[in-house]
Amino acid sequence: MGGLATAARLVAKGAKVVVLEKYLLPGGSAAHFKRDGYTFDVGSSMMFGMGHEGTTNLITKCLETVGRKMETVPDPTQVVYHLPKSDRFPKGLHVSVWRKYEEFLDELAQRFPAEREGIKKFYDECWKIFNSLNVLDLKSLEEPRYLLGEFAKQPLACLTLASFLTTNTGDVARKHIKDPELLRFIDIECFIWSTVSADLTPMINAGMVFCDRHFGGINYPVGGVGRIGEELAEGIVEYGGHVVYKANVKEIIVEGPLDGERRAVGVRLADGRVFRGKTVISNATRWDTFENLIGPDKLPESEKLFRKRFKKSPSFFSLHMGVKAEVLRGETDCHHILLEDWGKMEAARGVLFVSIPTVLDPSLAPPGHHIVHAFTPDWIDNWKDLSPAEYVSAKEQLADQICERLEAIFPGLRAATTFRDAGTPRTHRRYLNREDGTYGPIPSRRPLGMLSMPFNTTDIRGLYCVGDSAFPGQGVNAVVFSGFGCAHRVLADLGMEPTWPLLDSAFGKLLSTVRNAS
Ligand SMILES: Cc1cc2nc3c(=O)[nH]c(=O)nc-3n(C[C@H](O)[C@H](O)[C@H](O)COP(=O)(O)OP(=O)(O)OC[C@H]3O[C@@H](n4cnc5c(N)ncnc54)[C@H](O)[C@@H]3O)c2cc1C
Structure with missing residues (x-):
């Protein structure tokens, strides 16, 4: 892309x-493939940058550059978190990141009432970054004439961004938030797109992601990513x-x-x-x-x-499923995150990412069916030196484990599954031509x-x-x-x-x- x-x-x-x-097709990790009447997104389904206002809606702008415009469907939530059980949350910590900023803040503050003020202060800091980015004409940071031009037009925005240039998200979070469980939540807020904790995630990137979702930036393109x-x-x-x-x-x-x-x-x-x-x-x-x-x-x-x-981040194990629609009756949220143990957040096969793009665009599946795409970080080393039969059986085993975990949020899903196709880090390496199938670089130190x-x-x-x-x-x-x-x-x-x-x-x-x- x-x-x-x-x-x-x-x-x-x-x-x-x-x-x-x-x-054979354009898009790489953001391409799609068709099987048995389904159009599956290879990877991404959560499309930031597809809004209609500001300057950070770069996908929309890029399409416009070559005279293109796509019909999109707004995601009602960015994601719904299903996080580990604890004394305070015996049924698990469940948080929906609503499109409306105030609704999300309120939901999070209801879970952590003592931190209401800190939550607002932290996310408001993110808005300082986003609002600054969102007035700039985003181009090359390696071109001084352009940088000076933007500085002349928007000095405050540029100075604000410069003040966050060397800051990581964890530092800002700890400044405003003390509750360790809430700080873990901020960690997973970062992890789901940076694949590292808040301490290793640049604050400028967090500012972009944590606000675009409330600015109307996340929209699903009709016909698939x-x-x-x-x-x-x-x-x-x-x-x-x-x-x-x-x-x-x-x-x-x-x-x-x-x-x-x-x-x-x-x-x-x-x-x-x-x-x-x-x-x-x-x-x-x-x-x-x-x-x-x-x-x-x-x-x-x-x-x-x-x-x-x-260093290279892990790749993913991806499970593309077709399921009978009735098992997801009433479901309106496209993206879910499932984690049962905080200690496994950064481990391979720890966080389970789930996308159901058919709640936004039903045309991607045959009538009466939904797509469920579940994926989890995984290392290519877990898939080396296997005979073809061992490889197939390892895929089946991991797919079964994922289906078992999914039952916690979508009871009956396994029985309602009519199509299943799994891709391993080897698949990512082969079809995306990425060494070890990696998702990309992650910092080896702060x-x-x-x-x-x-x-x-x-x-x-x-x-x-x-x-x-x-x-x-x-x-x-x-x-x-x-x-x-x-x-x-x-x-x-x-x-x-x-x-x-x-x-x-x-x-x-x-x-x-x-x-x-x-
Ligand atoms: C499972 C998964 C889920 C994801 N979910 C999301 C999400 O919800 N939201 C989001 O924003 N992002 C998501 N991402 C991340 C996002 O998809 C990627 O960061 C982004 O698409 C990477 O784009 P790229 O241009 O860097 O590279 P790539 O997507 O890797 O594209 C590179 C292209 O170059 C081609 N190529 C490589 N080598 C050669 C060669 N030697 N000769 C010719 N062609 C070559 C490849 O075939 C490919 O088409 C996800 C990624 C994965 C894997």
């Missing part, structure tokens, strides 16, 4: 663009770009000495075809881009640093807020990275943001966006010095 967003922004500005996609990528790809072609499927890039062609200036000049596909261009943009993960497409012996210094600061995350440029001239391995990280709206930044920086480097070259190069050096030292 990051690559499509970049391509959309580039073609709209008149650049000549070729998108090379290994798979995969339609977003398809619409973008069609728009790119309409604007004169090319999208080539079954184009498996095996090598990024880099010229120049290892100890001198190196430049990316094109790519070579598995079938031998070579595409040359002024710019190469990789939407593969940083591990795939540098180790697999360039070579592990040719790692630039900044990439070595990245590997020290970030990050310096969002300053630690790499942006789009790399140490190799003409080579840019986009997607969840670049700022601001995982999530569809986030990778579209990285696409906006990438396209802007590329256009500036190609002379198609105005820049101040001297300031540009000085700022680039300063930025990498600060980031390398941070």
Whole structure:
């Protein structure tokens, strides 16, 4: 999706663009696939950034860039949490994150009455960030002319964001909240999209996620999430770009000495075809881009640093199910989170994510049926060295365990299941072409807020990275943001966006010095 967003922004500005996609369809982790009359989202179903106001609705804006508009259905809740039992919550802690901010705050405060004030203060801090972001024209943070322009237009917003640049969410949460169980809740609020606790989640990212959901940003695209990528790809072609499927890039062609200036000049596909261009943009993960497409012996210094600061998050085990609709009668919430033991929040197979997109768009399933997509973090190592029979049986076993757990929130689900298809981290690796099937980079130690995350440029001239391995990280709206930044920086480097070259190069050096030292 990051690559499509970049391509959309580039073609709209008149650049000549070729998108090379290994798979048969666009969208990667945000694509869909069809089986037995069902349209299943590969991964994402919770679509932030699909609102109609402000500037953070980047998916909507990206579609508009290439003349596209999608019909959407508003999610009544972002998610419903079903969290562990405790003395205080003998039946478990259940919280709905309502679309209306006040309703959510009130529900959470009812669970933690002594923390009513702290809850409001914490989430209100998030709004400071969101309101600041939501007036800026979001582009490349690596382009000083644009940054100064935004500063001149919105000095307060820029200063507010700068004040949170190095802050992590856990620090802000602890400033306002003392109850350990509520702090765990804030942890899982972060974990469900960053896959790390609040202490490792940059506050700026939290500000975006915790407010867009109440600002009207979460809306489900009719026809399924995969339609977003398809619409973008069609728009790119309409604007004169090319999208080539079954184009498996095996090598990024880099010229120049290892100890001198190196430049990316094109790519070579598995079938031998070579595409040359002024710019190469990789939407593969940083591990795939540098180790697999360039070579592990040719790692630039900044990439070595990245590997020290970030590690691969686990992949997912995904269970796509078709169920008889009557078992979910009255259900209106698309997303649920189930965790039975706080100690397992960050463990493989701990948190269970559930999406039921058919409560928003029934056309995705045959009449009288719903889709239930349940997925849980899992490591590829759990699926190595298995014979084909062992692999199938391990999949069945884990799928059964997940169905058993789901009975707690949807009694009768197992008996009502008419279709079941499971994907393991190996499936994610194979079909998404992501090393170890990883969901993306996570910090290996406390990050310096969002300053630690790499942006789009790399140490190799003409080579840019986009997607969840670049700022601001995982999530569809986030990778579209990285696409906006990438396209802007590329256009500036190609002379198609105005820049101040001297300031540009000085700022680039300063930025990498600060980031390398941070
Ligand atoms: C199970 C799951 C659930 C999720 N749920 C949500 C959610 O509810 N909401 C949300 O916002 N986000 C969610 N996400 C995260 C979100 O989907 C991703 O962060 C985002 O889509 C990643 O986009 P990307 O552009 O970085 O990369 P990818 O989606 O990995 O896309 C990269 C593309 O590049 C192609 N490619 C890679 N290598 C090559 C090569 N060598 N040659 C040619 N093509 C290549 C791939 O085929 C793919 O199409 C979820 C992810 C998963 C896995």
